[in-house]
Amino acid sequence: MDLQRIETQARALLHAASRYTHPTEKQAFADLAANGDVSWREDPERVRLNARSIDVLERLRFIEPAINGYGSQISQAGRRALSDPALLTEKAQWLDEWIELEELREQLDLERASSTNTLSELTITNWRQFSAVSIVFHSSLTVLTGANGAGKTTLLNILGPHFNWPAQLLVSGDDRSGAEKTGSVGTLYYSNGARTDLLQSHGSGTRNAPLQMSSMQTVPGIFINSHRSVSFYQPLESLPPRFSESDTLLQQFSSEIQVRYAGGASNHSPLYRMKEALVAAAMYAYGNTAVRQNEAARDVWEGYQRILRTFLPKALEFDRLLVDDAEIILVTKNAEFPLEAVSGGIGAMLELSWQIFLRQRNQLAFTVCIDEPENHLHPELQRSLIPSLLRAFPNVNFIVATHSPLVVTAVRDANVYALSKGEDGRVRSRRVENINPTATPDETLMSVLGLDSALPIWAETELEGLMSGLGESPSADELRAFRSELKRLGLDRQFPAAVRAIEARG
Template identity: 50%
Template sequence: MDLDAVLKLASDLLHASERYVSPVPPEVLMTMAHGGRDDWQQSAELRAGLYQGLDLLETLRFIERMAGYNVLLTDRGRRALAQQAGQRVDFEGAAASEWIEMQELNAAMSRGLWADHTTFNRLTVENWRQFAAIDIEFHARLTVLTGVNAAGKTTLLNLLAPHFSWNSQFVASRRGVEESTNPTHVGHLTYSNGVRAAVTQDPLWAEGVQQASVTVIGRQDVAGIFISSHRTVSGYQPLQHMPVRFSEAEALLQEFAAEVQTRYNGGMSNFPPLYRMKEGLVSAATYGYGNKAVVASEEARVVWEGFQEVLARLLPADLEFENLLVTDGELLVCTSRGRFPLEAASGGLSAMLELSWQIYLRSRRVEAFTVCIDEPENHLHPELQRSIVPALLEAFPNVRFILATHSPFVVTAVADAAVYALERGSDGTVSSRRLQSVNSAASTDETLTNVLGLSSPMALWVENGIREAVADLPPDPTVDDLRRVQARLSEIGLSSQFPAAIDAIADRSNR
């Protein structure tokens, strides 16, 4: 639907809202705007256009959400209607222009591969938990959320997790009696098909700390997977049996994800996730080529060979990965320097294997999809942290990644990305800030201080040593004074930190 048609629908919705003096579900307005007929729900294009029109009205504050879902005409909206005297409303001003520009950008992004695949466009959160104002516009390939501990990176990812059958846990305590009967407004989630869904927290029925459920009202189907920050530790376990047939990739993914979810929720099972991965790959190798008595499975062959192609692009170059090999029921990782069992892989390598296995299996069923990863740097050496994101983007060109991270290497992984810093204000609440010019060529120290908010990238003992070395300097130190500082630093093994000491002296002089 073209933008002018969307603007007309927004005008029709605004006129329809004038009929009601109390809040009504947005679907009621849509039916009235469509001449009282509810068949708009049968047309994906019309439905998306109506939701876009509703989004514009909320952006301009012509209508407002009540209790997180129902909508009501505002005084601002009444004034806009009065100025038009029953005619089509013209949406003007900076806010309307910005909204129109964003819709044009979203439309451009949705063309081509993503035209037939629904994904996330925008997430807003207002005055919920520690958040004051969160506004995330998702990038076409890579969105990165960063910030200090307890800023809320994982919480924001968890708002998206239910789309991928991942049961996230929210814990809350009731702050007032109204929270026991009414949903708490959280924010809105806008999809690429134009639907703007309200996000609410369900009522808290009891006093004290309890599990809180969050609902996305009008949630759309979004293909993808959610990978939590909890990486599994799997010991060696021989295969106990061979499946009588090769399972489809979707079934393999569900088996793997079920084991991960069980452990995430504190449970245990007889088979760790890595066992399920080994079972699936050994089965693929066994049934992929067949023999005189077994008919080959094309799907098994594609999974066996395709996953190895992904590993060749994703695993670090210095590993010199060659192929996977099955011998005596064991899965071996073969490199130019030798072979080792899957379970003997390092923690970092195991994390990359499990990560790539899940994404690859999803790619067998869906052409384009979204992957949310909480702390992809977990268990990875800094060199792997530096390369993991570019490698994922190369190995899976049709995937959009949404990451939460503490790593400066992940933050600066690629130049073309949307990076948001979650920052705590003076009142303790957290807001988002999009970093307009994240320098992918910046040093780790620069990223730690400028993006992640670290006061200094130096170790505390180094910082204290420099502070003590310059403590007795006069306000205007002489050359001899600076030489004494240099000598003190040399005595405690910090001669290389003399430039940092000069910076500390300059900072002190500027106060």
């Protein structure tokens, strides 16, 4: 890292900040320092340089947030530093650690297979239920797990605005002064070197107040929420008069999902939009003497079937799609059935793959956030879902939130974070290292998701009752009787653990 270059740029930014008489966005300091040339925003090297230089100025407290939290301004210490020959001549105590962390971030970003901008790191401090959260996003798969209420969906919703997802973040304030205040609760880092503050406004009453991002970057991708649509049969009202572009097809499908998420109603289901698009693709894919062939339609028709052959479970033995009387038929080795007749699990997989496939039509590398991908899936499908996604879409960066131990352990090369409460009752993130791939789901539930026991509550109660009836040093006859009772209850596998508990108690 060229510290002298950072110091020079920090001085230029500080001079730019001094020319503003009111708080403004930090990007404006960089624009002014570049004499109004905003082309630096498209240059990752200059983006990273400006982000680091501004970070240095904030750490030195030479620029500070405005009182209301909107924008930043030069501080009195910053004005005094304008005449200082070297901002960092006397090393701050934090400098060595800061350099090491910045170099690590840059190295991780350089190791990403794609140059497409994506999310690099998320930090949250003392906000809502969170005490301290630090998530470094993997280039391929990041998994967030934890109990209900731990904040998995909340963290995904923070990322939602990048993907046009209108997620709600409800807040309740008790400020009766009438003045709305804003403060930083964390930082979001990008692979192009940029970073943005996460700002939460504080006021009175309960309201929807998503975090504001002062320097949000463009990150291509999609957001898939936890609510899967219900499949019901709807015949096509009319045959499509034309084949639409992939972006339009995705927008039509996503709009149906968002309407339902917002509590609205629509005359058509997402699956209807999918059927409509596939019928149009089949109609215009190959042409005839009266209809000109449409290459884009052919690419969608054939390309999606290739994805399904990779993505759908092998046990289904999927062969191809067929249009019969304006209906989409799934043809397998031993059966044929209409699109709406598929099981809930297969329907969820079709929805998932259709959205990602359409997004991939215009850009190979992008980010996909999925909340609870295991919904509606049999355990066997939960086990194979993530590997199938990575195989079907190798250039996509997945960020998923899950309760399923089968999803948590599905892939070895991933960043897995468990969200759990500390002694203060607030949630912290923990990077889960060396996950045991041979662990049973019950063992994963206890070691990663933090369950005290994976036993049913009735079984746990019975076991505790039997344990309490044993002394500190039970005789051999008592242990034999204890084991027989466990066997009668179907809990004989718990005998070794019970013996260890007795030994520890003694």
